[in-house]
Amino acid sequence: MDSNDHLKWMKEAMIMAEEALAAGEVPVGCVFVRDGRIIAKARNRTNELRNATRHAELEAIDCIIADETLTPEIGQQYPLSKTTLYVTVEPCIMCASALRQLGIQEVYYGCGNERFGGCGSVLGVNEELDHPVHKSYKATGGFRREDAIMILRRFYITENANAPVPRSKANRVLKTEINPPSSPH
Amino acid sequence: MFPEPSLSPGPHHLNRTGCLIKISDNTGRGVYASQFIPKNTDIDISPVLLFSKQEYENHGRHTVLDHYTFKWTEGRMALALGLGSLFNHSDPPNVTYSLDIRNDSIRYTTARNIHEGEELCIFYGHNLWFTPAKPSSQTCSEPETDDGWGGLTVVGDDQQDEIMDIPNPYADGDTEAITSEEDLPFIRLKPAPEEEDAQSIQTVQAWVVDVPDPRHITTLLKWLKQAGLDGPELGHLKRIRKHDDLTSLLLSTTADPPQPPEDLNLPAPYLLPVPTSAALTLPSLSLKSALWPTMYTPRRKDEPEPWTRGKVAWAWNAMKRTVGAATKARLENDELPIAAHIPAPYDDRTATSPLPTFIAADTRRSTRHPLRHASIIAIRQMADYRASQGLDPPPDDDAPSVDPQSDPKETRNGSNYLLTDQTFFVTHEPCIMCSMALLHSRVKEVIYLHPMSKTGGCGGSACLPMLKGVNHRFTIFQWKGTTKVTAEDIRIDPTIDV
Ligand SMILES: [Zn+2]
Ligand SMILES: [Zn+2]
Numbered sequence: 147m148d149s150n151d152h153l154k155w156m157k158e159a160m161i162m163a164e165e166a167l168a169a170g171e172v173p174v175g176c177v178f179v180r181d182g183r184i185i186a187k188a189r190n191r192t193n194e195l196r197n198a199t200r201h202a203e204l205e206a207i208d209c210i211i212a213d214e215t216l217t218p219e220i221g222q223q224y225p226l227s228k229t230t231l232y233v234t235v236e237p238c239i240m241c242a243s244a245l246r247q248l249g250i251q252e253v254y255y256g257c258g259n260e261r262f263g264g265c266g267s268v269l270g271v272n273e274e275l276d277h278p279v280h281k282s283y284k285a286t287g288g289f290r291r292e293d294a295i296m297i298l299r300r301f302y303i304t305e306n307a308n309a310p311v312p313r314s315k316a317n318r319v320l321k322t323e324i325n326p327p328s329s330p331h
Numbered sequence: 332m333f334p335e336p337s338l339s340p341g342p343h344h345l346n347r348t349g350c351l352i353k354i355s356d357n358t359g360r361g362v363y364a365s366q367f368i369p370k371n372t373d374i375d376i377s378p379v380l381l382f383s384k385q386e387y388e389n390h391g392r393h394t395v396l397d398h399y400t401f402k403w404t405e406g407r408m409a410l411a412l413g414l415g416s417l418f419n420h421s422d423p424p425n426v427t428y429s430l431d432i433r434n435d436s437i438r439y440t441t442a443r444n445i446h447e448g449e450e451l452c453i454f455y456g457h458n459l460w461f462t463p464a465k466p467s468s469q470t471c472s473e474p475e476t477d478d479g480w481g482g483l484t485v486v487g488d489d490q491q492d493e494i495m496d497i498p499n500p501y502a503d504g505d506t507e508a509i510t511s512e513e514d515l516p517f518i519r520l521k522p523a524p525e526e527e528d529a530q531s532i533q534t535v536q537a538w539v540v541d542v543p544d545p546r547h548i549t550t551l552l553k554w555l556k557q558a559g560l561d562g563p564e565l566g567h568l569k570r571i572r573k574h575d576d577l578t579s580l581l582l583s584t585t586a587d588p589p590q591p592p593e594d595l596n597l598p599a600p601y602l603l604p605v606p607t608s609a610a611l612t613l614p615s616l617s618l619k620s621a622l623w624p625t626m627y628t629p630r631r632k633d634e635p636e637p638w639t640r641g642k643v644a645w646a647w648n649a650m651k652r653t654v655g656a657a658t659k660a661r662l663e664n665d666e667l668p669i670a671a672h673i674p675a676p677y678d679d680r681t682a683t684s685p686l687p688t689f690i691a692a693d694t695r696r697s698t699r700h701p702l703r704h705a706s707i708i709a710i711r712q713m714a715d716y717r718a719s720q721g722l723d724p725p726p727d728d729d730a731p732s733v734d735p736q737s738d739p740k741e742t743r744n745g746s747n748y749l750l751t752d753q754t755f756f757v758t759h760e761p762c763i764m765c766s767m768a769l770l771h772s773r774v775k776e777v778i779y780l781h782p783m784s785k786t787g788g789c790g791g792s793a794c795l796p797m798l799k800g801v802n803h804r805f806t807i808f809q810w811k812g813t814t815k816v817t818a819e820d821i822r823i824d825p826t827i828d829v
Contacts, residue, residue: 152603
């Protein structure tokens with residue numbers, strides 16, 4: 147698979163992030179791809195469900211496992227072993243662990259997650275951390291990174307729309323320049 | 332006040348509190364109040380008719396009974412007689428109910444004052460006990476489907492665990508007396524050492540701008556809010572530094588410099604290393620404040636919070652109940668013997684409406700879902716309950732929000748994190764996924780019985796609340812082997828993710 151394919155799938159993940167933004171959720175979206183097609187897509191639902199653990203990845207995983215056509219082998223230990231995840235933000239530690247427990251093949255993400263990132267930013271749950279059973283997986287960032295950052299910024303601006311309006315108008319401008327990532331992907 | 336769309340009278344029913352059966356076009360038969368009923372009134376005690384597991388599997392579930400029965404102990408199913416089967420579902424409900432296993436009955440109690448003519452409804456839960464009248468559909472946007480999140484739930488606190496009968500060693504004595512660390516039934520895992528020498532101070536690069544005219548500070552603080560830069564990640568630092576007549580403002584840790592309003596003609600922002608956490612001790616405070624003025628939070632993390640004998644007794648009972656649920660999961664459902672339990676907080680014991688208790692067992696085998704771990708199910712049950720009560724969503728983890736360090740008691744029932752102020756009991760150390768779920772939910776403390784040294788996220792494989800960078804800390808307690816709460820062996824394969 148070449149880089150264009152990755153960008154194509156990441157665009158689909160961005161559409162889900164847009165949906166999250168429209169719903170007032172932290173704009174993170176993802177798609178799971180198997181055999182060249184999307185088998186599940188989801189977005190954050192933490193506000194709607196009053197549950198800070200309902201991240202896009204876990205929502206999509208529940209759809210996959212509930213669908214017998216996608217997990218035909220009953221009781222299969224690694225239902226995602228032939229599946230790739232595209233997600234706009236680096237999976238958090240929780241989701242990174244969930245993905246490893248399900249044997250995900252590979253992960254591509256947009257921007258890093260300095261506060262909770264589970265694929266190296268805070269903890270390397272995908273490979274550095276030892277596990278007695280589950281094999282590691284590769285996680286690569288930097289795909290549509292700018293888009294992922296911009297949509298998070300847009301969320302922050304609308305989140306604070308109720309704050310007092312300051313005298314200057316300069317601050318309402320959405321900043322568009324983005325520095326290169328600290329470590330290239 | 333309570334419109335009754337085409338209600339017709341139902342069969343006569345003798346009921347002490349004046350409950351009537353009426354028939355509605357929408358929901359069929361239902362139970363209605365014929366008079367005002369005060370809160371906490373027992374309106375009905377319905378005896379149940381029990382079906383064996385076998386009997387129900389072969390016959391019951393193929394019949395109309397399947398819309399009315401609910402789960403009893405030992406895999407049996409129960410049909411409530413009397414009014415019990417006629418309550419409709421409502422979210423939130425105005426009637427709560429509890430199982431009386433010993434007397435084969437269910438007690439229904441009003442959750443609030445009920446007005447004349449109002450329908451009395453219970454919360455069916457998410458396919459936990461009752462099967463909702465409408466068939467469930469398997470779509471992803473429908474969390475109420477029977478996807479195995481149920482496990483064992485108790486809303487209310489009346490269920491008896493009759494599996495074990497080990498007396499509580501903390502039951503007697505002065506409930507207000509402080510228990511010494513040695514006499515606690517668990518050991519407190521030591522928090523990360525405090526940074527008390529210059530080399531150990533953890534820092535991060537932050538943007539700072541000098542403000543020559545201090546009158547601009549107010550405008551700038553408003554602008555910070557507006558620009559979304561007042562999030563919790565810098566909440567452990569003061570925003571303003573005054574240094575030899577020079578006032579500076581802390582802006583952000585973003586990759587690129589924020590741009591303050593141009594009409595203030597400020598100099599360009601510059602990068603400065605600032606501490607990553609508040610100071611827990613005075614030596615640490617002076618070291619950190621030399622870099623940037625830092626908040627001092629000695630009480631929360633430095634001195635361990637004392638445990639009164641009453642609270643220890645409460646914890647002992649809570650852990651015993653957790654173990655009971657785990658044992659039951661294995662004996663009755665052939666699940667892994669793992670359970671998690673969120674009791675109503677000890678400080679709530681005198682409250683008029685304490686939070687309900689949530690207990691969940693691992694269901695990864697019966698649901699064939701490898702991630703149906705007890706902890707994450709318990710969290711989900713509590714979230715679903717809160718949603719059903721119409722409580723505000725918790726603040727977003729990844730979004731700027733109120734400072735979670737601010738007094739949690741005042742906001743617990745409002746916009747708050749799910750597990751603020753809650754003690755979380757679990758039979759085995761939770762895996763990385765579940766430990767992070769607990770951190771996301773801002774749990775106060777986690778108490779587990781069996782450590783999982785290869786897979787656990789609370790000290791075993793990693794210790795998440797001690798990681799550099801995460802924005803919440805919780806206390807971890809490990810049960811001492813000598814304080815017996817269980818008669819059964821619930822140890823599991825050490826390579827399992829709990
Ligand atoms: Zn996540
Ligand atoms: Zn787990």
